[in-house]
Amino acid sequence: MEPKLIMVSVGKSGVKIPMHIQEAIFVTSSGNYKKCPPPDKPEIAFIGRSNVGKSSLINMLVGRKSLAKTSARPGKTQLINHFLVNKSFYLVDLPGYGWAQASKTQRIGWNEMVNQYLLHRENLVSLFVLLDIRLPPQKIDLIFINWLINNNIPFTLLLTKADKISKQQITIQLNNFKQILAVTSTNPLNYFVTSSKNQLGKSEILDFIEQIVIGYKMV
Numbered sequence: 001m002e003p004k005l006i007m008v009s010v011g012k013s014g015v016k017i018p019m020h021i022q023e024a025i026f027v028t029s030s031g032n033y034k035k036c037p038p039p040d041k042p043e044i045a046f047i048g049r050s051n052v053g054k055s056s057l058i059n060m061l062v063g064r065k066s067l068a069k070t071s072a073r074p075g076k077t078q079l080i081n082h083f084l085v086n087k088s089f090y091l092v093d094l095p096g097y098g099w100a101q102a103s104k105t106q107r108i109g110w111n112e113m114v115n116q117y118l119l120h121r122e123n124l125v126s127l128f129v130l131l132d133i134r135l136p137p138q139k140i141d142l143i144f145i146n147w148l149i150n151n152n153i154p155f156t157l158l159l160t161k162a163d164k165i166s167k168q169q170i171t172i173q174l175n176n177f178k179q180i181l182a183v184t185s186t187n188p189l190n191y192f193v194t195s196s197k198n199q200l201g202k203s204e205i206l207d208f209i210e211q212i213v214i215g216y217k218m219v
């Protein structure tokens with residue numbers, strides 16, 4: 001299933017113009033969805049296994065090197081982080097799941113914090129689930145995706161770190177993902193192939209976000 005890409009901005013030449021990011025600012029980190037900023041703007045969140053590239057992807061989208069803190073060491077993001085973009089929507093960097101070094105108590109605490117946020121954050125309009133394109137979805141990814149499906153939380157897949165494999169391998173991996181995920185979900189899954197290193201997927205994801213933000217404001 002190809003991602004639903006809707007062309008939003010078309011210039012005189014007919015070339016797609018990506019959404020211009022004028023401003024992206026860190027707002028706050030919260031340990032509980034109830035302490036997040038007032039839910040007065042649409043928000044888009046990023047989730048996935050620890051180290052999959054969530055924070056790097058947010059930086060790539062907004063064109064800032066280190067707005068969201070990244071690290072080669074897993075477990076860097078441990079709170080719900082809000083970034084306000086163009087004064088009109090939030091991008092939210094969530095802690096990763098499946099970090100082996102975390103204690104059981106820490107893991108339960110983060111899972112609970114993230115699950116409560118996903119279930120109750122009223123202005124959450126889109127969720128991106130990140131998977132490393134080099135690996136088949138891990139058991140913990142499938143458990144999480146199943147949890148989203150069972151709770152009727154819609155999501156879009158972002159397959160990350162595509163710069164690390166060849167185009168041919170990308171095609172092979174896409175077929176593997178489709179087969180594995182077809183068992184998990186009967187609905188077609190939307191996805192984008194991405195690389196924070198070489199900006200792959202940037203304009204398509206920004207277009208997708210722009211559509212969602214426009215749609216939210218019209219309701």
Ligand code: GTP
Pocket residue numbers: 048049050051052053054055056057069070071072073074075076077078094095096097160161162163164194195196197198
């Ligand atoms: P946690 O906050 O620990 O859950 O991790 P995260 O998912 O936010 O990952 P982060 O963005 O911190 O990236 C983890 C590591 O992967 C860093 O060393 C990044 O430089 C690297 N990385 C992220 N995205 C890419 C990518 O697209 N290509 C390559 N080559 N490396 C990437």
Ligand code: MG
Pocket residue numbers: 054055056069070076077093094
């Ligand atoms: Mg992070």
